[in-house]
Amino acid sequence: MNNNTKLGLGGHSFIGELGNDPEASFDEQCAIVSACLDNGVVWIDTTYYQERFALGKVLQHLGRRSEARITAWNFFREPGNDDRLTGFAPYTLDSLGVQLAELQTDFLDLLVIHSHDDVELLRREIELASIWRAAGWVREVGLGMARREDLENLPAGHPITRVLAPYNAFNVQAANLFREAKVRGMDTIAMSPFVRGWNLDRLEADRKPAAAATLLRWVTTQEIVDTVFVSMRRAEWVGTNLAAEMQGPLSAEESSLVRELTDSLK
Numbered sequence: 001m002n003n004n005t006k007l008g009l010g011g012h013s014f015i016g017e018l019g020n021d022p023e024a025s026f027d028e029q030c031a032i033v034s035a036c037l038d039n040g041v042v043w044i045d046t047t048y049y050q051e052r053f054a055l056g057k058v059l060q061h062l063g064r065r066s067e068a069r070i071t072a073w074n075f076f077r078e079p080g081n082d083d084r085l086t087g088f089a090p091y092t093l094d095s096l097g098v099q100l101a102e103l104q105t106d107f108l109d110l111l112v113i114h115s116h117d118d119v120e121l122l123r124r125e126i127e128l129a130s131i132w133r134a135a136g137w138v139r140e141v142g143l144g145m146a147r148r149e150d151l152e153n154l155p156a157g158h159p160i161t162r163v164l165a166p167y168n169a170f171n172v173q174a175a176n177l178f179r180e181a182k183v184r185g186m187d188t189i190a191m192s193p194f195v196r197g198w199n200l201d202r203l204e205a206d207r208k209p210a211a212a213a214t215l216l217r218w219v220t221t222q223e224i225v226d227t228v229f230v231s232m233r234r235a236e237w238v239g240t241n242l243a244a245e246m247q248g249p250l251s252a253e254e255s256s257l258v259r260e261l262t263d264s265l266k
């Protein structure tokens with residue numbers, strides 16, 4: 001068991017969209033989650049409702065809900081659009097019950113509110129999350145796709161303890177957000193170390209393992225990053241990515257590989 005890893009399992013591991021590998025079978029999903037929990041990768045993200053259904057089923061089957069720290073975002077099933085990945089929708093009174101039922105759990109470790117420009121509506125969502133947290137249905141509240149300026153607009157006494165944003169060698173925009181979040185005592189979650197899996201698949205096969213390991217370490221070794229959500233549609237990638245992380249900071253040669261990759265894959 002590795003208690004020092006920053007890795008968390010991305011929810012896109014449970015769906016076929018947004019990746020190259022086909023959707024993992026139920027057995028493979030169980031193997032992925034088991035490999036994560038056996039090795040200290042306890043944070044498991046879910047963005048779309050399909051991911052919540054899948055994770056709920058897997059954890060129920062494995063009997064390991066209590067070992068996982070479940071994250072859920074406000075992307076909901078739209079009637080008549082069951083197969084689609086829908087956009088985010090603001091939280092309402094009913095939202096949490098839906099998420100909990102899909103995940104087959106009675107609390108969330110981290111409820112994520114997707115940021116947006118309607119400051120008043122965002123405040124109401126934050127108020128709702130505070131009520132859910134006080135009731136014990138939500139352990140922590142995070143702000144997802146957060147921007148630096150969102151931190152200025154948070155209401156006094158807000159419950160936000162984590163910010164989440166895409167952050168990788170190709171997209172460093174969230175660096176200011178993460179720095180400021182750390183100053184304010186919040187934790188940071190960097191998402192999508194490879195941007196998407198298909199980005200890596202543009203490389204020749206023999207270059208892929210070193211590229212993946214280097215891009216992952218570029219994120220995991222940063223002090224402003226507490227957790228990294230990476231999708232893994234194959235159980236074997238859990239060990240591969242943990243081993244990469246354990247190699248620690250990049251050498252000068254590896255840093256130039258990162259520059260080469262960001263130039264060639266942009």
Ligand SMILES: NC(=O)c1ccc[n+]([C@@H]2O[C@H](COP(=O)([O-])OP(=O)(O)OC[C@H]3O[C@@H](n4cnc5c(N)ncnc54)[C@H](OP(=O)(O)O)[C@@H]3O)[C@@H](O)[C@H]2O)c1
Nearest residue numbers: 010011012019020021045191192193194195197212230231
């Ligand atoms: N970026 C956003 O806007 C956003 C928003 C909300 C939530 N998130 C969260 O962030 C998570 C991660 O984002 P992501 O899935 O878009 O991008 P990602 O983690 O950068 O890419 C994941 C893909 O990389 C490939 N991969 C993983 N380990 C590998 C290895 N060792 N060697 C080669 N390939 C490897 C797999 O590709 P294939 O399976 O495709 O082959 C995997 O699906 C999501 O699952 C989600 O939980 C992201």
